[in-house]
Amino acid sequence: MEKLKLLAMIKNNPNAIIYINNPTDEMKLLAVKNNGLTLKYIEDPTREMQKLAINNNGRAIQFVNNPTEDMMIKAINDSWVNLEYIKNPKDQLIKLALNQAGWAIKYVKNPSEKLQLLAVRKNYDSIKFIKEPCERAQEEAVKINYNALRYINSPTHNAELIAIQNNERAITFINDLDKNKMLEFLKANILVINYLLKELSKDELGQVLKESLSNEDIEEKYVRDFLNCSCIDKDSDIMPIDKIMFIYQYGSKKAKKIAVDEKLKML
16 A cells, blocks of 8 residues: 555656655656656666656756667757767767757867858857867858857958958957958958948048959949948048949949949939
């Protein structure tokens, strides 16, 4: 009768196993079956108990010494955060977690380039959990979202450039801006001028524009952004430039064609 009462009590509240002296295997099995985390309170659990516990709650993997591969896979399938509880996981398990969320990279020591790329492609901001992200991972992350740049302590120059091309606001995340960088970023995205008006002269801007707009391979977006940039205008006090005339004088055939199309849109 006492045994039946204890079993009923465990079924109703598995944590009751904590207060039972010398519980039987039947009691232990019942406890972990209904709450896998009670495995923590069971001494020398059998493989069956461990398996039942993980089947109920993948987090129970943290209380299993030398888990089987099936146990680890079950735990990761349950949730990527359970990667934290697996010592020296193989790449197969890491990939399984990363396919759920790139943030799982936080639980991987010295991740390979392949794993870093898998992480940032899943969640670009997972790069903040990579201590020294490789160049390819940096570039991939900022391609997806320029905001990734804010999470990289020492970004490569190419990563900075890609982020700027993606969005001019990326310049707010770049430290140690010198004149050469400013001019190069302007060549990549003319809208960066919105953040550099006080740093550059009209002549410096003009030189950048001549070089960029004379290029036959210039991107259409660059020309349209230049024409629509409100801080550059013939009536501007800071950067007085007649944009249509400037393209007529220095622009390539492609730039001139785009300018005509853009002008027609404004009519």
